[in-house]
Amino acid sequence: DQQVKQNSPSLSVQEGRISILNCDYTNSMFDYFLWYKKYPAEGPTFLISISSIKDKNEDGRFTVFLNKSAKHLSLHIVPSQPGDSAVYFCAASGSGNKLVFGAGTILRVKS
Amino acid sequence: DAGVTQSPTHLIKTRGQQVTLRCSPKSGHDTVSWYQQALGQGPQFIFQYYEEEERQRGNFPDRFSGHQFPNYSSELNVNALLLGDSALYLCASSLGWMRTGSHEQYFGPGTRLTVT
Numbered sequence: 396d397q398q399v400k401q402n403s404p405s406l407s408v409q410e411g412r413i414s415i416l417n418c419d420y421t422n423s424m425f426d427y428f429l430w431y432k433k434y435p436a437e438g439p440t441f442l443i444s445i446s447s448i449k450d451k452n453e454d455g456r457f458t459v460f461l462n463k464s465a466k467h468l469s470l471h472i473v474p475s476q477p478g479d480s481a482v483y484f485c486a487a488s489g490s491g492n493k494l495v496f497g498a499g500t501i502l503r504v505k506s
Numbered sequence: 507d508a509g510v511t512q513s514p515t516h517l518i519k520t521r522g523q524q525v526t527l528r529c530s531p532k533s534g535h536d537t538v539s540w541y542q543q544a545l546g547q548g549p550q551f552i553f554q555y556y557e558e559e560e561r562q563r564g565n566f567p568d569r570f571s572g573h574q575f576p577n578y579s580s581e582l583n584v585n586a587l588l589l590g591d592s593a594l595y596l597c598a599s600s601l602g603w604m605r606t607g608s609h610e611q612y613f614g615p616g617t618r619l620t621v622t
Contacts, residue, residue, distance in 0.1 A: 399548075427609040438510070438596055438613035439549070484548050491562050492603035493539070494611060496548030 398422045399487050401497035410506045414472040418485030418497055421466065425487035429494065430459060430470045433482045442483075443470070475504045508533060510599050510614035518620045519587050527582045527617045531599030537561075538580040539611060540572060541596040549596055555580055556602055584619075592621045 400419045408414045416430075426447040431439035445452040445459045445468070452459050458471045472479055480503050486494040511530045519525050531538050537556045541549035551564035555574035569585045578599075584591055595618075598611035 401548075429609065431613075436615070438598075438615045441610055441612060444610060486548075488609045491554075492600065492609045492611070493551045493554060493562050493564070494541075494549070494598075494609075495551065496541075498546070498548050 397497075398425075399485055399495050399497040401483075401485055401500050403500050404498075405501040405503070407503045407505060408475045410477055410504055411474045414470075414475045414479065414502055414504065416470045416472075416483050416485075416500050416502065418468045418470075419466060420468075420487050422487070422489070422495075423466070424489040425495070427488040427492075428459070428461060428468050429486045429488070430457075431484045431486060431496075432479075433484060433499070439484055472502075475502075477504050477506045480504045510597055510612055512595075512597050512614040512617050514617060515615070516618045516620075518622060520622055521587055521589060523587050524583065524585045525587060525619060527584075527595050527597075527619070528579065529582070529597030529599075529614060530579045531597075532612050534601070535599035535612070536578050536602050537600045538574055538578065539598045539600070540580070540582045541598065541613075542566075543594040543596055543616070545593075552582070587621045589621050592619060594618050 429444040430442040433439045482499045485497040539554040540552040543549040553563045574580045594616045596616045597614045600611045
């Protein structure tokens, strides 16, 4: 039972444009959401997070939007850079901070 | 400031053997979680240690066990290895959720386990 889904296995974007990565969840007990970036041969790197009491959080080029009624969140990267090419994981957490991950989306930023 | 470290980097074992993986948390962190990442999938939660006790456990059999030491470092043990245990094993450290309410976890580079 996949509680966190990233339905797009891959995304290709031109350098300088916006990248939008999407994530859906089914468990209404999740109250905290995180995005991680992973390069090959490295562990996931924490990018940005959002609490369920907010609908938007920004950190530099990265913005996460949360739509609780739709159980949907998205990560916007503006402007996209070639160094952003990586696998992006959406994760959700409820009581106890155990993270439940999606399967990931491969982002390729073309120069 | 050292991040999360894991050893070894790679490991090859035979079916039926036992393996121990090690993790040192980020400085100042007191909670260690372990995840298994199979090829093409996201990390899956195995268990979490805080104050030297297992606090939460995911859907993994008892063959998977762990330990946390007084210096907050941790070990993951897997007994009676199966071919399906081949995966990247990730350790993540964090501040005690019960104390801080913090959900952010910081990952090490992982140990690649291959079972033949």
